[in-house]
Amino acid sequence: MKKKRNRQIIYCIFLAVLILMGLFLKKKSDRIQAVNSQNAVSEQAEEKSELEQEEELPPRVALTFDDGPHRIYTKNLLDGLRERGVKATFFVVGENIPGNEDLIRQMEADGHLIGNHTYNHADISKLSDEENCRELQKTSDLVKEITGHGTAYVRPPFGNWKDTMDCRVTMISVKWTIDTLDWKSKNVTEIIGKVMQQISDHDIILMHDYYETSVEAALQIVDRLQQEGYEFVTVEDLILE
Ligand SMILES: [Zn+2]
Known part of the structure; x- marks a missing residue:
C-alpha cells in the first residue's frame, strides 16, 4: 500500500x-x-x-581643359565656373604661364586642379625620357612658384604617353572618356551635342580653354548638366573616390 x-x-x-x-x-x-x-x-x-544612400548620390563628372591658360578665354571660363560654383581640371602648357600667373592663382583659389600638359605641348612618344622629364618638370616648377605646390597629374599632348615614363615621373597620366573635338569643330552646338549624347556618371570630358567656342559650350554644358543633377568635380576627386 x-x-x-x-x-x-x-x-x-x-x-x-x-x-x-x-x-x-x-x-x-x-x-x-x-x-x-x-x-x-x-x-x-x-x-x-x-x-x-546610393540612390541619393548625384552623378559626378569631371570637366578637363587642355592647352591654356589663355589670356581672354581662360579668364572668361574661370569667371563663369566661379559664378556656377563648379570645379574643373586645367592641364596647362608651361610656355603659356608667363604673363598669366594671375589665372593660375585664380585656378588655385577657386579649388580647381592644375595638371601638367608639358612645357611646349610636346609629343611624349617622340622624345627621349630625359627630354620628357624636362618638359614636365619645367611646367611643374612654374606652377609651384605660383601656388606653392607642383603638378601631380599629367595629360599627355595628343594622348601619347609612354609606359617607360611611369617609372621616371611620379605624375599620374589622365586620359578622357568623352572627346568633344572642340578644337576641330569650333561649333558650340556640336560640342554641346557630343557631351549631352554620351554623358553618364564618372565621365571625364576633354575640352580646350584656348577657343572662344569651347568656353561658351563648356558653360552651357555646366548649366544643362547641373539642371539634370550632375555634380562637377576635379579629376583627382573622381579618381580618389
Ligand atoms: Zn593639347
Whole structure:
C-alpha cells in the first residue's frame, strides 16, 4: 500500500518536472524568436538605408581643359565656373604661364586642379625620357612658384604617353572618356551635342580653354548638366573616390 503511494508521489513529481521544463523551453524559444525577428528587422533597415544612400548620390563628372591658360578665354571660363560654383581640371602648357600667373592663382583659389600638359605641348612618344622629364618638370616648377605646390597629374599632348615614363615621373597620366573635338569643330552646338549624347556618371570630358567656342559650350554644358543633377568635380576627386 505504502509502496503504491510512494510510486504515485514519484510519478507526480516527475510530471511536475516535465511541465516545468516544457514551460521553460517554450519561454526560451519565444525569446529566441523575438531576438531573431528583431535582427531581421534591423538588417532590413540597414540594407534599406544603404540603398537609399546610393540612390541619393548625384552623378559626378569631371570637366578637363587642355592647352591654356589663355589670356581672354581662360579668364572668361574661370569667371563663369566661379559664378556656377563648379570645379574643373586645367592641364596647362608651361610656355603659356608667363604673363598669366594671375589665372593660375585664380585656378588655385577657386579649388580647381592644375595638371601638367608639358612645357611646349610636346609629343611624349617622340622624345627621349630625359627630354620628357624636362618638359614636365619645367611646367611643374612654374606652377609651384605660383601656388606653392607642383603638378601631380599629367595629360599627355595628343594622348601619347609612354609606359617607360611611369617609372621616371611620379605624375599620374589622365586620359578622357568623352572627346568633344572642340578644337576641330569650333561649333558650340556640336560640342554641346557630343557631351549631352554620351554623358553618364564618372565621365571625364576633354575640352580646350584656348577657343572662344569651347568656353561658351563648356558653360552651357555646366548649366544643362547641373539642371539634370550632375555634380562637377576635379579629376583627382573622381579618381580618389
Ligand atoms: Zn593639347
